[in-house]
Amino acid sequence: MKKSFFAVVLLGLAFGVVANVQTETESLYKEHCSSCHGVERLGGMGPALLPENLSRLRKSKALSVIANGRAATQMPAFEAVLSAEQIAALVEHVYTKPKHKPEWSDQDIEASQIVNFKPKELPAKPVFDADMMNLFLVVELGDHHVTLLNGDTFEPIHRFKSRFALHGGPKYSPDGRFVYFASRDGWITKYDIYNLKVVAEVRAGINTRNLAVSSDGKSVMVANYLPNNLVLFDAESLDLMNVYPVINASGQTSRVSAVYNAPPRNTFIAALKDVKEVWEIPYRSSDTTLTTGNRVAEVRTIEVNDYLDDFFFDPDYKLLIGASRDASGGQVVDLDQGKVTSSIPLPGMPHLGSGITWEYQDKQVLATPNLKEGKVSVIDMSNWEVIKEIQTEGPGFFMRSHEKSPYAWVDVFFGPNKEAVHVIDKSTLEIVKTLRPSPGKTAAHVEFTKDGSKVLLSIWDMDGEVIVYDATTLKEEKRLPMVKPSGKYNVWNKTQYERGTSH
Ligand code: HEC
Incomplete structure (x- = not known):
């Protein structure tokens, strides 16, 4: 009797201590970090600080960033303000999932949209002289910039700031005039190469993998880890067209590893991380509106034998070759038949x-x-x-x-x-x-x-x-x-x- 009484008291104390440290860290975060990184850690002027977003940053690096700041950026040093224990607790805090799964609604997407230039406001004539089809964009991850390079002379034409941590490779419009970037934290930027200007931006999600541009140049599809969805935009304005929550028949949701454009099929094809399916979504025009209820109706799902999160397509886009990050090998999916037809022994x-x-x-x-x-x-x-x-x-x-x-x-x-x-x-x-x-x-x-x-x-x-x-x-x-x-x-x-x- 006595023993269990003490156990309960001790347990209560332990929980109390943990809870105290937690709330202490939370209030430290609120006081010192939230103004730039957001109250919910979804980002603001500074990047999002959620475990998914920080997966490429080692904890030891995060510790030194918080203690010493980052040179030539707005990230301040906290060494003089916070104790080593407090900084360590903050590191743990930002690598811990929030109590409530972060949400990013249609309204959040729409409210984030920034339109600098209306469609057709900028002239369709380059402001510099070069072979416009032989330009290069070079992503400079080190200080979040992009350099536009002349592919004949190899002289830089222009260097501009990108969103924090671009991810997944920029995609050009079919005529090569515009380029679309996706950032780790979900920002989609449309850039006019002819005029060297950002046309529009929108935040598609909280943690984003990549984007694809349709062959007709009319739409942009974005693959998100957080939330578990695909988001479709009008390519001209970056107006939101549709959101596809990724969920299978038994209610399991999934992160989207990547989305690809499949030119001869006029579809987007998505690789899913947590569900053994491949999704194919036909292009659609901006004048058809869907209500939330039938959003997923137009998605074609193909069941596969494993979680495939990395794709290759044959040049005709009839076959998809998928690799799983965990299992050994590749699977060949016949996209017309909608099923796996072969496997390839690829153990590496x-x-x-x-x-x-x-x-x-x-x-x-x-x-x-x-x-x-x-x-x-x-x-x-x-x-x-x-x-x-x-x-x-x-x-x-x-x-x-x-x-x-x-x-x-x-x-x-x-x-x-x-x-x-x-x-x-x-x-x-x-x-x-x-x-x-x-x-x-x-x-x-x-x-x-x-x-x-x-x-x-x-x-x-x-x-x-x-x-x-x-x-x-x-x-x-x-x-x-x-x-x-x-x-x-x-x-x-x-x-x-x-x-x-x-x-
Ligand atoms: C005045 C704004 C500001 C404040 C306050 C601030 N940060 Fe930052 N933080 C930034 C910016 C901007 C960056 C991105 C720097 C860069 O470009 O590399 C950043 C980067 C970081 C990174 C690295 C993220 C990555 O993916 O590389 C971490 C971790 C971080 N901050 C944690 C914190 C914590 C914890 C606090 C509070 C103790 C804090 N920050 C307070 C602006 C701020």
């Missing part, structure tokens, strides 16, 4: 989103780097057999080629050899050269010019560069200093769905 966790195709000995092959093993898998697309595994110096992330180039390039993104980039001969499937342009620094992501004659490679570092190579001689031609440049996006290759680049 392929990064199919970066897969490319070319002709090899009269066969069409698919080549993909692997995230867990140092090899490139080359697959015969007629029977899905792995015909070669090209050994590399470590797991790779990006692979690129161009129809006019005899070579395919693959980086070594993970591990001690991240400074290396391999050049593979597409006709022999052998590595012909390994480049180490900046010893000790990560070399990653290549993109070709429109005609395939030059290759651009990123030195993925705060003190980084974009390096231009001759695509035939493999000789270095130019270095452009940039702040952690990641992806480079050539207008022509992306709008023409060049087989050597990802879409």
Whole structure:
């Protein structure tokens, strides 16, 4: 009797202490952080501070950001204001899920919209002179900027600030005039390349993966982790057109890993993280309105054998090859039949989103780097057999080629050899050269010019560069200093769905 009485008291004390620390931390957050990061941690002037959004930031890094601030940004240092314990408690706090699942309603989306220029207000004539189809956008992750680069002279045309932490690759309008960016925290930005101006912005969600632009250039679909949905916008105005909550027949909701445009099908195709389904949604025009009740009615769901969250499409968009992040292998989904028709033995966790195709000995092959093993898998697309595994110096992330180039390039993104980039001969499937342009620094992501004659490679570092190579001689031609440049996006290759680049 006595024992249990003490136990109850002790338990009560313990809970009381935990609860106290919690509320103490909450009020610290409210006092010192909420003005910039939002009361609900959804972001404001500063980025959102939720576990999903912080998944790429190590806790130790977060600790030092809070203690020391971030140079040249509005993030202040709290070392002098808060104790080490308080800072540590705040780190735990921002990596803890909030008690209520954060919501982002239609009204929130609509209220967030910023229209700087009405459609057609800006002239349809470039304010600079260049081959508009051979421009590059370079995302500089280090200080959240984008550089517009002339793809003939490799002179920067303009550099502008992006939203915090762009994610998933910008997408061009079919005519190449506009580009749409998605940020980690859900901001969608429409940018007019001809006029070098932000046209409109809207916040589609709280934690966003990527976006896709329809082939008719009329709509933009956004894939969200938070909330679990897909959001459709009018491409001209960024007016909200529709929200598709992602939920299966048994009520299980899912994060959306990515959304893709499937040009010949006139559909968007979505990869889901938590449900074993692939979703296909036909384009629709802005003049048809749907009510909440029948929103999901137009979605075609295809059941698959595993959680597939990384896709590759054959050039006709009849087949989808999906990779699961957990299981071993790829699955081939016939999109017309709506079912899985083959599986591919790929134990190294392929990064199919970066897969490319070319002709090899009269066969069409698919080549993909692997995230867990140092090899490139080359697959015969007629029977899905792995015909070669090209050994590399470590797991790779990006692979690129161009129809006019005899070579395919693959980086070594993970591990001690991240400074290396391999050049593979597409006709022999052998590595012909390994480049180490900046010893000790990560070399990653290549993109070709429109005609395939030059290759651009990123030195993925705060003190980084974009390096231009001759695509035939493999000789270095130019270095452009940039702040952690990641992806480079050539207008022509992306709008023409060049087989050597990802879409
Ligand atoms: C005056 C505004 C302001 C205040 C107050 C503020 N922050 Fe920040 N914080 C920012 C901005 C802006 C950034 C983004 C900096 C950048 O561009 O890298 C940031 C970044 C961060 C990051 C890194 C996020 C990431 O994804 O890299 C963390 C963590 C963070 N803040 C935590 C806090 C905490 C905890 C507090 C309160 C103790 C706080 N901040 C108070 C503006 C602020």
